[in-house]
Amino acid sequence: MFRGLSAFPITPADADGRVDVEALQRLVKRLVDAKVDSIGLLGSTGSYPYLSRAERRRAIEAAAAIAKGKSPILVGSGAMRTDEAVALARDAEEAGADALLLAPVSYTPLTDREVFTHFETVAAAVKLPVCIYNNPGTTHFTFSAGLVARLSRIANIVAVKNPAPDAGHVFAQLEDLRARVGRDFSLGFSGDWKVTETLIAGADAWYSVVGGLFPEPCMAIVRAVREGKPADARKLNADLQPLWDLFIAHSSLRVVYAAANALGIVKAAPPRPILPLEPDAERQVREVVERLRLR
Template structure:
């Protein structure tokens, strides 16, 4: 269900910092029209850490309504508090999400046993397909292959978004549990090598602005057209890197704004791109034909 080209969709805000639902619905249409397989609201790229519970529900509900069952909706409902993650996940299920994306506990820095118990508690309490999310650069800790493999035995755990950047760890998960859990890339620039090892797709940042191109590369890999896929991968590499010249989602939201897809308004503590980085982003986007010189 949660495979292929998936977008970690941004959450647009208006100039007063309120959720811009109309722009959000338009972003969803842009994604579906360009072949995106799964919409992922309220992830890191969606500035979920700045949303209160009411806003979180509204964003997910708006996404489910606008998608209208045309593609699956994988709602971000993770938290560093297990009870909160259970509540958010149950809310998403009640609203009609097809699954939930659960970041590993951040800031607390639990042991691997603690990580296991956290995810098992959510899986035991909420009967919905669950995709785990390992991103050490955000959480301050790595969920090991052994922990992921252990969790793959739970029937509600169906996938993991791996953003550790460790191809050995990723390969270990696929080798031991690839028949029980779908591994997907959490890093655009690693999608090709990860899928070559057996990953099932990507939850992409760059797809916010180039959904058709990300889908084309994933399709080429799935069709074993590796020469085509390699050319696409190398062509997109500079743009992928540009999306991380500062903290995600600052560059991608700025890029989407430059393309007229939504506003560039961020919520504190995020701030706008530094002038030099903005100039660099514009130069790269111009080279890709995304904006005029």
Template sequence: MTLFTGLSAFPLTPTDDEGQPKPELLQHFLEQIVTAGADSIGLLGSTGGYAYLTPEARKRTLRAAVECAAGRTPLIVGVGALTTDLAEDLARDAREAGADGLLLAPMSYQPLTDEEVFRHFEAVAAAGGLPLCIYNNPGTTKFTFSPDLIARLAELPNVIAVKMPLAADGDYAGEMRRLRAMTPEDFAIGYSGDWGAKHALLAGGACWYSVVAGLLPEPALALTRAAQAGNAAEAERIDHAFAPLWALFREFGSFRVMFAIAESLGFGPITPPRPILALEPAYRERVELALRPLLDKNLWSQRV
């Protein structure tokens, strides 16, 4: 399975002041990702603000994405929801609209048990009928998948990958080795957390689920390809150019910074959904400075 491998770019979902999607602008973001050659699009992930959108807005976003990218770049759609019934409905809709895969996070208000999460995934995977990636994102969901739960979920039909957070101890090779010993041979173990992508990919991670690639797909792809080729020096060089942006991601959260990046790139003011606030103007100046090396193709377009 190659769906959950390489670079998966996660775009913002631009909306107007009433929270309604702006499909033309979304399609512009997607066109950049497709043209750059990313391996997949991660629609309606955390960067896409799925948790803040109504089901209707999510379905409109999905249809705009399918119209732009279907048959060109594989489309992975986030279907996380507070209730299993709604997540099942979103999964079925993704399949019917023409998505290629699903990404599922265990959203909740009440803390969930392992058994509750297992049954939730079992139901949604069956309803969607598409290849599904486990979205292990404790920073937002406050639920951490244990290795045992990941192994149990990997036995379900259609569950073929996991999107892991950055390894707390930095030992990506060890973490992947342990998970691979517990999961099917073709189960794909990838990582999010952009500032650790270089390390995860060089250690053998199957996929970088990338926030920054939603707006800067070309330098993100250059970093991915260098790491995939085992070219540690080139991966380090490109990652160093990203370092000021990674610092902003860690300080303010990548979600907020991405809206500032979009404005700096000339896409107009795209405000995050309340209660999330846009960065103050002084911080946006730091974003513009961090972008400069990444917009210079001479710094990242060398061969790997």
């Protein structure tokens, strides 16, 4: 479940926040057909904070109708209030999720004690395995290795999704976390342009934005690592550098929406107040997609 490529699609929706079920199912089917290791639904790429509880459930049900029994579905259940996060977690469990991805969403900065209690409460409300979502760029809360270790002792908290460190710090971070949480706890990373080195170093999972739209090149990198071919993995990653440059310049969310629209897979815009890319940047995305022959 928490191994290999976890592909995170966008959640196409209209201006009122109503999910385009057919478009979402097209995206999910691409991932199922590519045999990704799991599907990360309603993550940051899936714009979960911008959707109502009802629409989040509709998205889960729509994805489960395509993926259930084929690709496990990891569902984001983060919310500002603990009781809301519990309700969303239970909704996800009932609607067909196989696991939860939980971020400490907050307006007021949280303490370690508050985050621990939040996670303990949500995890106790469901039977699903839970992955810690460490996304300080969005939540403004950073999980220390010590806090991850404490949370790993809760029975159904079984994984963490961390931002990928720079290549020079990968081994040290992995060794430190492994020593604290044990071999059975999954250590995964996001930040597509950095993750190849974490996989080569022994990370368990890649939580991928680009994999949610273009799973094939990401699966190729994962397979190369699994087959003990780090040079091939690095070459495949380097081939995607024009796309990584766009991610860094414009944000992965905006770029992946532009790419999905350029291919005609969806017709959707990011949730307001996030705006689509400017025409010149959209042109750059189209050119890169065509040059890399991404389909």
